[in-house]
Amino acid sequence: MSATEALVEALRAAVSDPSRVTTGDSERRLHSEDLTYHAGRDPDVVVYAVDTQEVSRVLSVADEHEVAVTPFGAGTSLEGHVIPLQRGISLDLTRMNDIISLWPSDMTARVQAGVTRLQLTRAAAEHGLFFPVDPGADATLGGMAATNASGTTAVRYGKMRPQVLALEAVLPGGRVIRTGTRALKSSAGYDLTGLLVGSEGTLAVITELTLRLQPIPEATTLTRVSFADIETAGEAISSVVSAGLAVSRMEVLDEWMVRAVNNFADAGLPEDPTLLIELSGSRAAVDADLADLSELLAAHAPTGRVTETDPTAQTRLWRIRHDIYFAEKAVSPGRENRSTDVCVPVSEMAGALRASRELIDQHGLQAGIVGHAGDGNIHVAILTDTDDEDEMARARALTDALVDDALARGGTCTGEHGVGLGKIDALEREHGDLIGLMQAVKRVFDPKWLLDPGKVIAKPHD
């Protein structure tokens, strides 16, 4: 019996239904990659766990057989997090999808890791509540916590970390731990909840989460405003952020990107750098802040400005934003969209946006710029022909140059996509003095280095 056959046999004994352990080619292929350009790799075996005890037993088997385990949710991560670099076990958590409890008067919920954000938001809506973090994809909440996801609404609500009050997680070897409580705040020892959030599946497998919910705002408006150049757009971003308005989303699209969405969706937008600014809150607050916003934007001489109060019109505009991925691919069919993700202080947005366009041109690449402007988070979506080695090399060089520019501005190599396997070098450039500490923390949780190896930090030479 081969080592893999022995592993599969042990895994089949570890779950209540052996058919949830599979070595079928199509299942393994489905667990080989995420949504990005990173090359996939098939796991040896896929296990669909249905409860925490099964996750525990799977991690115990992995420990005995000393094989790697890579947790898998919706597979929508953007830095290769779910690619099983050392093969082994892909541990699929999507069948752990129960909303265990929802406490409307506390505005909290306890969910299994495979519940998706839209599933939770639908359940919360019955109580006038919603789950605020929106990375675009309908990701699992376990995956969103593991990667400390954010997206369009982080400017108001923050990323995943402040939403997570408590976790249940399984350590390599199979021990189940519980961090945090249902109380809204705590000072009870080191913040292991916050440490597991954003650890990208390398410290423990998250199996349950207790999350904060938010009241659905009474009123929402969406202002689309364009400017003569990207630097003026950047200055407008700084003005709006520091004005303390009830901003719940603020997105930026550069001229190239606006042309792409016009071509793709017949959007008919003025082909200038554009901001989408959502205000939300009580009707009185939104009305008052909208007047302030208009006055403030006027000072930056916009080339166009429309405010939508009708929900349908707002949804239409947000769909354009959410379809950017497809709009961009349509610019050059056959090329892949390779998205960068840096974050800079908001006051650096004007300079960083201008530098991004200059660097794109210097590298002779086709790319649009889009960003969560209120956070200073910039994505350059580079169109790449993965068979063109020279173009791929220039795309990598551009990515490095964008990271260096962000670091020089006091920013970070990743605002939200995480390190995964694509930013390990960038993390070392940003926090070289911390890598040894991070490796030592990893050893505390995962002494045999079996959880999602090859992600976040390199394994030190023993």
Added chain:
Amino acid sequence: MSATEALVEALRAAVSDPSRVTTGDSERRLHSEDLTYHAGRDPDVVVYAVDTQEVSRVLSVADEHEVAVTPFGAGTSLEGHVIPLQRGISLDLTRMNDIISLWPSDMTARVQAGVTRLQLTRAAAEHGLFFPVDPGADATLGGMAATNASGTTAVRYGKMRPQVLALEAVLPGGRVIRTGTRALKSSAGYDLTGLLVGSEGTLAVITELTLRLQPIPEATTLTRVSFADIETAGEAISSVVSAGLAVSRMEVLDEWMVRAVNNFADAGLPEDPTLLIELSGSRAAVDADLADLSELLAAHAPTGRVTETDPTAQTRLWRIRHDIYFAEKAVSPGRENRSTDVCVPVSEMAGALRASRELIDQHGLQAGIVGHAGDGNIHVAILTDTDDEDEMARARALTDALVDDALARGGTCTGEHGVGLGKIDALEREHGDLIGLMQAVKRVFDPKWLLDPGKVIAKPHD
């Protein structure tokens, strides 16, 4: 030469002015205790550091001499954090009090660890900004980060952790590390910033912080509302929290505590359980929310209700709240005020407030109840005669009973004061399964266990 003499000599060589290393009795006494009932202990030597390099050299000397180091800020902590249990060095950071940079358009500031919150708020006010975390005392920001402090405004702005974007800190042995960046968000590796925040000075000595600031709200109102009993007050708290109003503070005082402040400050408040509810934001938002708040409170049949819009009248009421410590001591002069600190889900406030009063009575003690109601954070301020062993035993028993009640309600043993030396047993009751992990994390940062030993977690038997 004794070991202490050798230590002092090495420390004097490590700082630029040897007079900042002192073994004088009065200096050592000033660094022997915090504001609480915990018994003090004099350090062997006090060092006043003026920059990061000196902190580094002091930690290097401590490492060579294998003596304990206890960081000291304003000395206003509430669980004995600054008491040097193993004597050694008390490292005073209050002279590191430069506001290094303040970026108004980013709403961020970089400060040395000894800057106090009011010092920063005064500097920020010139730009229409303020620092939102208010634990009452004018603590140092380094100490507030170390203990993850909160206070009256956490219901709106959160505790210290979400305010801290980046840290400079010195590890035991003297290595200087830098975590985080000036960007508002990051996913660059494990969250070591968040791990150091709340580590209570046991993992590293914080020397610099990059902090978020907030716009000063345009309008603020303060509503004082009283109810027939504490349970009704608790129900009103839940209603207000889940209504999503622009609440920036919500405090609760029980009947006993209201009587105490009436006697102390001639406050003339109705002697019923009372909430103080602050709304703040744009004038339009506050006006609209105040109407909603009034309607909502009316449903709980208040026994009295007044809304102050005049800033002077609001300040007068907040002074009453802030003087509670003295009001309570005046109830029984000579007795010490021993404050507990549990936090429960907001929906459990009604039950927890009633249980707190019942437990106080069962233990035959004099105590008032005050809390940061919007967070579910309850303090029982027990009046204790420290020379009366029976009373002290009953106070300890009451503290334990209140922790057990909070844990049974899904809450935590400490909402904001931290573990220090007073809650080590309580932390084990709450998170017994995590103590081993926390000890291992401690070893990563502090292999010789020299930083503030005896706090947060017990040292494992080697």
